[in-house]
Amino acid sequence: xxxxxxxxxxxxxxxxxxxxxxxxxxxxxxxxxxxxxxxxxxxxxxxxxxxxxxxxxxxxxxxxxxxxxxxxxxxxxxxxxxxxxxxxxxxxxxxxxxxxxxxxxxxxxxxxxxxxxxxxxxxxxxxxxxxxxxxxxxxxxxxxxxxxxxxxxxxxxxxxxxxxxxxxxxxxxxxxxxxxxxxxxxxxxxxxxxxxxxxxxxxxxxxxxxxxxxxxxxxxxxxxxxxxxxxxxxxxxxxxxxxxxxxxxxxxxxxxxxxxxxxxxxxxxxxxxxxxxxxxxxxxxxxxxxxxxxxxxxxxxxxxxxxxxxxxxxxxx
Numbered sequence: 001x002x003x004x005x006x007x008x009x010x011x012x013x014x015x016x017x018x019x020x021x022x023x024x025x026x027x028x029x030x031x032x033x034x035x036x037x038x039x040x041x042x043x044x045x046x047x048x049x050x051x052x053x054x055x056x057x058x059x060x061x062x063x064x065x066x067x068x069x070x071x072x073x074x075x076x077x078x079x080x081x082x083x084x085x086x087x088x089x090x091x092x093x094x095x096x097x098x099x100x101x102x103x104x105x106x107x108x109x110x111x112x113x114x115x116x117x118x119x120x121x122x123x124x125x126x127x128x129x130x131x132x133x134x135x136x137x138x139x140x141x142x143x144x145x146x147x148x149x150x151x152x153x154x155x156x157x158x159x160x161x162x163x164x165x166x167x168x169x170x171x172x173x174x175x176x177x178x179x180x181x182x183x184x185x186x187x188x189x190x191x192x193x194x195x196x197x198x199x200x201x202x203x204x205x206x207x208x209x210x211x212x213x214x215x216x217x218x219x220x221x222x223x224x225x226x227x228x229x230x231x232x233x234x235x236x237x238x239x240x241x242x243x244x245x246x247x248x249x250x251x252x253x254x255x256x257x258x259x260x261x262x263x264x265x266x267x268x269x270x271x272x273x274x275x276x277x278x279x280x281x282x283x284x285x286x287x288x289x290x291x292x293x294x295x296x297x298x299x300x301x302x303x304x305x306x307x308x309x310x311x312x313x314x315x316x317x
Contacts, residue, residue, distance in 0.1 A: 063136055063159070073169070197265060197267050224270075
């Protein structure tokens with residue numbers, strides 16, 4: 001069959017154990033969900049059917065590892081590793097960015113909670129829906145436009161910034177602003193995720209998207225740094241290195257700034273969280289591009305990775 005290309009024995013010896021390991025660890029330690037089987041079957045099919053789909057999956061590994069890493073944080077909640085910062089972060093935000101009103105000094109989150117508007121509510125929901133889909137779509141666009149080197153750097157920095165953020169979540173667990181508004185300064189184990197100000201978008205549109213997303217969020221005490229603030233910034237940085245139109249770069253810049261504002265406006269993050277997310281992005285980018293890429297073994301690995309995902313398909317007779 002034209003285009004059919006099974007993996008080599010070496011590739012098979014990697015693919016099968018890795019898929020099984022992921023399924024076993026996820027089902028035993030995180031909890032089985034039907035989508036785990038669907039994902040495993042889809043990945044196996046893409047990895048075994050053709051060289052083209054196999055290269056695509058290998059190219060998407062940074063995003064796949066990101067998803068698995070996020071899911072696996074449920075194995076050991078960060079609040080079991082270190083105490084959760086609730087009051088300290090709130091007081092720091094109020095001292096640095098507090099807004100003086102007739103009723104006293106408020107954090108920007110508290111100010112926006114009483115100064116919202118329908119237009120800002122709508123735009124906030126639109127911006128927040130972009131935070132993961134747009135970076136992934138940009139990555140796919142780079143890949144299919146054969147900008148393999150830029151794609152690989154972008155996707156690996158995206159993953160690296162996430163891993164830096166995830167690590168800090170365990171070093172310094174922190175509560176988001178909505179937690180203080182709803183529960184005060186007491187630590188309550190098992191607190192479910194909350195849509196906070198994004199609920200107004202769900203109510204306005206009747207779609208219930210954010211209620212669906214945040215009802216499944218068990219990573220409540222992971223506000224600092226804000227990785228929401230990081231994703232589009234990584235995307236914007238690599239749009240400057242890619243061959244793309246200025247209007248696209250401008251759009252990414254607007255979405256990036258919109259997400260930063262929305263994070264605070266909807267009480268999902270403090271300004272401190274957003275600034276920390278920006279810093280995490282810049283640190284991750286600089287370490288990757290100006291430290292890791294200067295190491296010959298790492299540079300050779302990136303070259304090999306790039307050659308693999310860009311290799312031309314050899315159809316079997």
